[in-house]
Amino acid sequence: MRLTVAHTGQGSAMECVTPQGARIAFDEADAGTTGSPVQHLLASIGACALMDVETILRKKRLAFSDLRVECVAQRPDEGNPKPLQSVRLVFHVRGDVPQKAMDDAVRLSVERYCSVGETVRNGAPIAYEARIEGSA
Amino acid sequence: MRLTVAHTGQGSAMECVTPQGARIAFDEADAGTTGSPVQHLLASIGACALMDVETILRKKRLAFSDLRVECVAQRPDEGNPKPLQSVRLVFHVRGDVPQKAMDDAVRLSVERYCSVGETVRNGAPIAYEARIEGSA
Numbered sequence: 001m002r003l004t005v006a007h008t009g010q011g012s013a014m015e016c017v018t019p020q021g022a023r024i025a026f027d028e029a030d031a032g033t034t035g036s037p038v039q040h041l042l043a044s045i046g047a048c049a050l051m052d053v054e055t056i057l058r059k060k061r062l063a064f065s066d067l068r069v070e071c072v073a074q075r076p077d078e079g080n081p082k083p084l085q086s087v088r089l090v091f092h093v094r095g096d097v098p099q100k101a102m103d104d105a106v107r108l109s110v111e112r113y114c115s116v117g118e119t120v121r122n123g124a125p126i127a128y129e130a131r132i133e134g135s136a
Numbered sequence: 137m138r139l140t141v142a143h144t145g146q147g148s149a150m151e152c153v154t155p156q157g158a159r160i161a162f163d164e165a166d167a168g169t170t171g172s173p174v175q176h177l178l179a180s181i182g183a184c185a186l187m188d189v190e191t192i193l194r195k196k197r198l199a200f201s202d203l204r205v206e207c208v209a210q211r212p213d214e215g216n217p218k219p220l221q222s223v224r225l226v227f228h229v230r231g232d233v234p235q236k237a238m239d240d241a242v243r244l245s246v247e248r249y250c251s252v253g254e255t256v257r258n259g260a261p262i263a264y265e266a267r268i269e270g271s272a
Contacts, residue, residue: 001211001220003175005182006204012187016179020168024176026183032156037184037252039139040160040176043152046141047162048173051148068142075137075251083254084137115211116173118219122258 038075038084045087045126046071048116052109053091057101064095066133073124084124091130102130174211174220181223181262182207184252188245189227193237200231202269209260220260227266238266 005016005026013034014026029036035043046069057064070090075082091106110117110128117126141152141162149170150162165172171179182205193200206226211218227242246253246264253262 001174001178001209003179003182003207004204005179005186005207006202007186007190009201012190014183014186016171016175016183018165018168018171018175020165022165022167022169022171022175024171024179026180026187028187029154029156029158031158032154033158035152035154035158035160037180037187038137039152039154039158040180040183041252041255042137043139043141043160044162044173044176044180046139047150047152047176050141050143050150051162051164051173054143054148065145066142068140071139071141073137080249081251081254083251113216115217115219116177118217119177119259120256123255 038082041120042071042073042084042087044116045114045120046089048114049089049106049109050091052113053105056105056108057093057097060101062095062097062101064093064097066092066094068092084120087120087124087126089126089128091128092133093130094133097132099130099132102132106130174218177256178207178209178220178223180252181250181256182225184250185225185242185245186227188249189241192241192244193229193233196237198231198233198237200229200233202228202230204228220256223256223260223262225262225264227264228269229266230269233268235266235268238268242266
């Protein structure tokens with residue numbers, strides 16, 4: 001897998017165009033336009049796991065909506081670097097989804113399928129839980 | 137640090153809005169519109185390191201342009217998950233930049249400052265080099 005990230009020449013703004021033509025942009029978090037590299041890192045952990053959860057629930061023909069994951073990372077308060085030290089993923093879904101089905105989907109996703117999680121877990125252990133809210 | 141990633145309801149498309157209001161979007165790589173989670177992961181490693189290199193070169197008052205980093209990751213060919221197993225970052229810059237200054241900037245960035253690299257290096261070791269091309 002190969003990607004190039006280039007400085008745009010504007011402040012700290014960086015961008016990557018994928019081989020498929022998608023643009024991924026980065027800047028300082030405070031710029032508020034693109035997300036910082038660490039925000040992309042944490043969001044990619046959640047998105048990777050959420051894609052697999054979505055696929056598993058769909059294959060089980062469960063009716064669901066409002067599927068999302070809160071990603072909470074511990075980082076050092078001071079100094080540099082400020083790596084993610086641990087990550088907690090709290091999955092939420094609305095619908096007639098049995099708790100066991102959701103627990104199984106989340107566990108399979110995080111522990112077996114997620115390529116991003118598998119890359120980072122040696123540096124930042126990943127904990128997770130699943131919560132079901134009302135009907136779809 | 138806390139972020140929420142939500143399923144958009146459209147296929148595998150996911151999105152995150154940061155506390156600063158930036159939107160980070162994900163989909164399968166083949167969708168070609170947003171980048172996949174693993175593409176965001178690899179690009180975030182490069183972007184994080186490149187930001188620090190840019191800052192260091194600027195502080196040294198060096199004239200440069202076309203600053204970029206090629207990010208090459210080894211991954212398993214088959215099976216799931218397909219984590220990044222190792223990463224090679226090849227930094228390029230155009231300008232009157234002494235090789236030693238660029239080497240120092242790249243080494244400091246990757247080894248001392250980059251929060252994303254520090255998070256992933258236990259799972260995926262990061263190698264790096266710097267190349268200088270012509271004048272700015």
